[in-house]
Amino acid sequence: MTKLLEVNDLRKHFPIQKGIFQRTVGYVKAVDGINFDVQRGETLGLVGESGCGKTTAGRCLLRLIPPTSGSFIFGEEEVDLAKLTPHEMRPFRRRIQMIFQDPHASLNPRMTVGDIVGEPMRVNRTEQGSALQDRVVELLESVGLQSQDTRRYPHAFSGGQRQRIGIARALALQPELIVADEPVSALDVSVQAQILNLLAELREKFQLSYIFIAHDLSVVEHISDRVAVMYLGKIAEISDAETLYQSPKHPYTEALISAVPLPDPKAQRKREHIRLEGDVPDPSNPPTGCYFHPRCRYATDICKQETPELRQVAQGVQVACHHSDTLELQGV
């Protein structure tokens, strides 16, 4: 597998401004130095609780918000997307697309489905006239909609169908990488499975790579090859999906897995439940040392003083924990 994207030390600090002169009094470190890479044809899951910076990270990659620092080396050309001007960025935009969470808010209610799906191609002048219409129909069919749907408006579709329209739009420019931000969390359970299957099928068909951002661990596990767990703007652990869930190496991963109730009453009664105390700390005023230490049941003095670096502990497994070598953590 070849590398498609390499993210180095990505940071996004939002200034907190106060007073009539809007003086900057501090920063919310939404994303605070994360590193990961995405291989071609791979799905990388980005999982964490609200406020952990997973959405901000995704938006920075598309340059929808400017990153504070860091580099994203993309494609065979190894271009650093973070350094490009908006004009230089344009040819790369069509190669990275996004699928949004809310299928009700992300489609323009005044445009027909045909216009919505055709718009990226019109803007980028990749197709015109009847070729464009044919391409729209082809795209709609590949996501399980029909050719007569092009003339209908988004309100005429259910949540799952709208998400399919959003996916067709993301596919219109034949991207290499799709950033999917919570693409199934607004959907009902039975429809969620349809969309997950569709995403997996399209990945095979068009050789796509995904960055799949979600808070639902079981959904992320299902679709991802590798998973990165984020906590308060940092990556706590990255590993391939199966290893992560069977033998987590970071206490936060262990607690997250334990907190997910299994749809299996007997197994659920037998499990040991690790209950984290308190809330996620305020990202504008994070704790010293390891950000997780106030909630961690294994924390020692070193955790309060030194911030652990993300380091490799086994083939393909990286963990940011001082005690990962000695801890015996439980998986599913």
Next chain:
Amino acid sequence: MASAEKTPYEKPLLEISGLKTVFPTDDGIVNAVNDVSFSIARGQTVGVVGESGCGKSITGLSMLQLVPSPGRIEAGEILFHRNGTDAPIDIAQVSPKSELMRQIRGNEIAIIFQEPMTSLNPVYTVGNQIAEAIVLHEQVDKKTAHERAIEMIARVGIPAPAQRVDEYPHQLSGGMRQRIMIAMALCCSPSLLIADEPTTALDVTIQAQVLGLMQELQAEMGMAIMLITHDLGVIADFADEVVVMYSGRVVEKGTVDDIFYNPLHPYTQGLLKSIPVLGRTAEKTLPSIPGTVPHPLTLPVGCSFGPRCPERMPECDQMPELAETDGKTENGRHTVRCWLHTDLEGKG
């Protein structure tokens, strides 16, 4: 059915039968809740599960006469066995604004909603809002009510309750707001708590905290809980009995083990198969249910799940009854609304 061993749950607290709640709209009448029957015993947890629009929330609101206008309860009984009286009250017949309903609401049956942000009043302190319920239902002065509020805040596990009591909702995190909602619901020791998606807006680790808290308080105070959710994991963790709803009707009900290990309705089976389960990475494609939930104004003829059902038969053009499944379960209370499990000849 005569069951040999009596569980501690045998005494009914609330019995719903044939409940029908309708919403007249410009395009026709929507039967949001249609012929729903189930009962809740004292101290028991009943989980109501289904997808959006299946009528699970409206069932909960009907039980408190809180159905938003123009909706109304058209038929059915909601028999509530109050503490200390022998004759049950039919809540379906009680006027929403009557004194009796006010006494029951919040005092004997309490509800917590999904969105802790929108269900708290932003201009009052949380202590004020908890004390309001206490003053309303019990003959106590404001000072005592304020002290009780602090006590309740401590009981739901919020640190520094004496300070928190004077804070406003926006000063609290989502998990804490939901704890305040629980404190408010439980301050009058209700015999039934309706929890409508209590943890859907929360993160998983906070969800685990809140569910754990509800279980602890239930063990302590002995109230029954009706847990409305779409999350089968939460149901498996928490419920004793499960009611599965689809398009306004109950399609299957039974004990939690019956529903998870011996699901009989094709919808229940499909639902259980279509969720990704943590730790089971093997299968690449999830078995999904084709199609979507039908629109409530254009329900299919007969069984509403028919068009999506893999086992569709000619009989499915008629709506089957919710029927006992004799001999197919150890617990004997497993019922299902499906022709596959209904004796055709018996129905004439």
